[in-house]
Amino acid sequence: MSESPADFETGRYLYCVALDDEGTSLSTTGLDDEPVRVVREAGLVAVVHDCTSLYDSDSATQIQRWILTHQSVVDDAGEAFGTPLPFQFDTIVRGDDEALRSWLSDEAETLTDHLDALAGRWEYRIEIVWDEAAAREELEEADDELRDLAERREEASEGTQFLLNKQYESRLDQLVSEQRRAEAADLADRLSGEVTDLVDLGERSTVGLDIGGADEDVDVLARFSVLATDDEQEAVGLLLDDVAADPGIEVRFTGPWPPYTFTPELGGGDAPDEV
Amino acid sequence: MNNGTAPTRQKDSLADVVEMLLDKGVVINADIAVTVGETELLGIKLRAAIASFETASQYGLEFPEGTDMERVEAASGRGEIGKPPERGLTVRAGATDSDEPDDETSEVVADDASEDTADEESTAETESANASADDDN
Numbered sequence: 001m002s003e004s005p006a007d008f009e010t011g012r013y014l015y016c017v018a019l020d021d022e023g024t025s026l027s028t029t030g031l032d033d034e035p036v037r038v039v040r041e042a043g044l045v046a047v048v049h050d051c052t053s054l055y056d057s058d059s060a061t062q063i064q065r066w067i068l069t070h071q072s073v074v075d076d077a078g079e080a081f082g083t084p085l086p087f088q089f090d091t092i093v094r095g096d097d098e099a100l101r102s103w104l105s106d107e108a109e110t111l112t113d114h115l116d117a118l119a120g121r122w123e124y125r126i127e128i129v130w131d132e133a134a135a136r137e138e139l140e141e142a143d144d145e146l147r148d149l150a151e152r153r154e155e156a157s158e159g160t161q162f163l164l165n166k167q168y169e170s171r172l173d174q175l176v177s178e179q180r181r182a183e184a185a186d187l188a189d190r191l192s193g194e195v196t197d198l199v200d201l202g203e204r205s206t207v208g209l210d211i212g213g214a215d216e217d218v219d220v221l222a223r224f225s226v227l228a229t230d231d232e233q234e235a236v237g238l239l240l241d242d243v244a245a246d247p248g249i250e251v252r253f254t255g256p257w258p259p260y261t262f263t264p265e266l267g268g269g270d271a272p273d274e275v
Numbered sequence: 276m277n278n279g280t281a282p283t284r285q286k287d288s289l290a291d292v293v294e295m296l297l298d299k300g301v302v303i304n305a306d307i308a309v310t311v312g313e314t315e316l317l318g319i320k321l322r323a324a325i326a327s328f329e330t331a332s333q334y335g336l337e338f339p340e341g342t343d344m345e346r347v348e349a350a351s352g353r354g355e356i357g358k359p360p361e362r363g364l365t366v367r368a369g370a371t372d373s374d375e376p377d378d379e380t381s382e383v384v385a386d387d388a389s390e391d392t393a394d395e396e397s398t399a400e401t402e403s404a405n406a407s408a409d410d411d412n
Contacts, residue, residue: 008309017301054309064289067296088300092309103307124282125291201294237281254291255282260299267305 011092012039012048012100013055015073016258018081019115020045028076031055031066036073041101042108044115047077047084048093048100055090074258083118085111086258107266114264121196121227122256124236128187131248132176132219139175146171184222187243194235197227199261221249225261 013031020043030036034049057063067089074086093100104111140146146168153164184200192198201223228236237253244251 011309014303064293067293068289070296071292086295086300088298088302089296091301091303093303094307094309099307103305123295233282253282254284254288257284257291257295260295263299263301266301266303267308 008092008094009052010096011051011053011094012046012097013051014087014091014093014100015047015049015070016077016084016086017044017046017104017111017115018077018084019043019112019119021081024080026077026080028073030073031069036076039097039100039104041104042112044104044108044111045077045081046100046104047073051092054092071258078258083115083121084258085114085118085263086260087263110264110266118227118259118262121229121259122233123259123261124226124228124233124253124255125201125257126191126222126224126226126236126240126254127252128184128221128223128243129218129250129252130180130183130221132180134248135179136172136176139172139179143171143175146175180221187222188224190239191224191226191236194239195226195228195232197262199225201225201261218250227259227262 013034015030015036020040026036026038026045026047028036030049031051034051036047036049038045038047055066057066070089074084077084093103140150149164149168149171153161153168156164180203188198188200203220203223226232226236233256240251240253243249
């Protein structure tokens, strides 16, 4: 696009779209205390506020406040209308209500299909933390190649020792990594059997940051996001109880969240369940 | 073993919220969306700012501790999705050390490339860890 991001006079900041439930209204405030309202079309509601510029800031505190507010609006919408399709932060539709209605109408089929599929389901996030140090120790004792390297290292000259040490560490890292992946894959398998959908989030936050967590140095074995009904969520809870019974394992189970991770990409070809 | 059965939303869920809202959620790839084509630009600025969240969260916003969510869930078996985090927002920037949020942010951004101070290290490590995690895959 050739226009600069700030280059619009009228826009609608879009929080989420949900299936309309006639007679249901929504009263809440959005980013910077903007009044939030719903725009109805084709059996859908878009939850919006009027805006004239993008929301961008160098201030982490500011962005954090916006993000939490955005989330709270989507929560309110979810309470009013059931599971919504939540939009990415800072999604703004150019134009007035008419433009928004016309877009809703164009996308009605896609949006409705996705909302139907998500109905009664919420996103839950699972983080499994393991005792990597203990796993390392066990591997060090169990692996022949490592023991052999350790013995040779004992007797080697300083230069050779350095190289053997490198080899040792690299072999150990590889083993730990293999074990982690095997356990993560096993967990993914077990969880998949209990839920509507599962996405492997990888070991680290995709925003590349550890934020808000109390323990920054924990060793993450795996992170998943699952889409689940209430019943499925209970089954996951039981399964996680079982997983957490291992003293070396800690489980974080958060939710319910709007299904951010299980949303489509709209308007540019179909890429359902884009991750 | 006290984990498991019931999912919760607590203040350490902030990382989840940030990740979900910035990286997930419906993306509109159409002319009608203002953000199209500018996403990269915007993303960089946002992400840079967020790099200091770890610090900012100590002074800024947190999810409510304890929270009504568990109670709400327990009581209702859900259907509602719990208490909106906004009601639990606490802005404490003024109540603690005054030299935090904004300036800090730009420093972190600037220093990110040179990765030489203690605070940056964690960011840099995270990034390189990400890189190596990618390699592994």
